[in-house]
Amino acid sequence: MSALTLASAPEDATALEAAEAHHAHLVGQMAGHVGLLLTAAESDPRTVEGPRTGLVAFCERDLLPHAAAEEDTLYAAAHRLPDARLLVEALIGEHRRLAALVDALRGAAAPVAAAADARALQVLFEEHVVKENGMVLSLLAREPGVSLAQLLGDMHGRVGHHTPTDGAAGARDGRGDSTVNDQEPEETGCGGACGCGGADEAGVPELDVRQVPHALRHATVFGALDAVPAGGAMVLVAPHDPLPLLAQIEHRAPGAFAVEYLQRGPEAWRLLLSHH
Known part of the structure; x- marks a missing residue:
């Protein structure tokens, strides 16, 4: 069944799809931040502070303002519908738990606690988004007396912030953009062709996206890269040569990351992304 058949108006069907895509983008960004933090905690706990700071900043800049704007618009409209009142109150409670987890993460005294x-923050947010998409957004889209498109427009106006990764062409659906030049980036070192690894990876966190759903993969990488400080690096493990992704990374932050191939297949491509 298409989104159009679940909406009371074509513009609401379009708004529903856009809202679900934006949620997927946020989920991917968080997964990237969390993945980098977890790999740092496992490989070298001394390197956790950077990913922790990046995740907290993402939540304060994007996640929590988004949640507050939802309460003022989408939740307020849904709460007026008798069938959705208890659901909305439960989701508001989840927003409070998300904020509490961000506070706990900010003040975590040890890498294992962070x-x-x-x-926990990632799991709760992913479950929360499933409820919002399947219950709140779909309910509002079907309601004849409610304009989901107008509500979402009001919500984004209230958020009043930018999302840096939205500038990456093709990030909305997780696929490469054919309008972007997919030329292979210049490499340094042996690129892993000789099997030596091509670079000193000690202490560099690794993000393996081979098990990440395709629709979330690019957003996950962008979220992780946002947590890499200048002078730092990240090893990306992909199931194929990620040329479209590399073009998007260059498009959203020209010249910010140097790319070095450490391994070229056949089951995995490993790339060192160094932040200038």
Whole structure:
């Protein structure tokens, strides 16, 4: 069944799809931040502070303002519908738990505590988004007396912030953009062709996206890269040569990351992304 058949108006069907895509983008960004933090905690706990700071900043800049704007618009409209009142109140409670987890993550005294808080935050947010998409957004889209498109427009106006990763062409659906030049980036070192690894990876966190759903993969990488400080690096493990992704990374942050191939297949491509 298409989204159009679940909406009372064509513009609401379009708004529903856009809202679900934006949620998927946020989920991917968080997964990238959390993945980088977890790998840092496992490989070298001394390197956790950077990913932890990046995840907290993402939540304060994007996640929590988004949640507050939802309460003022989408939740307020849904609460007026008798069948949705209890659901909305429960979701508001989840917003409070998300904020509490961000506070706990900010003040975590040990790397293992930060890792636990980050993973709990990710799981709760992913479950929360499923409820919003399947219950709140779909309910509002079907309601004849409600304009989901107008509500979402009001919500984004209230958020009043930018999302840096939205500038990446093709990030909305997780696929490469054919309008972007997919030329292979210049490499340094042996690129892993000789099997030596091509670079000193000690202490560099690794993000393996081979098990990440395709629709979330690019957003996950962008979220992780946002947590890499200048002078730092990240190893990306992909199931194929990620040329479209590399073009998007260059498009959203020209010249910010140097790329070095450490391994070229056949089952995995490993790339070192160094932040200038």
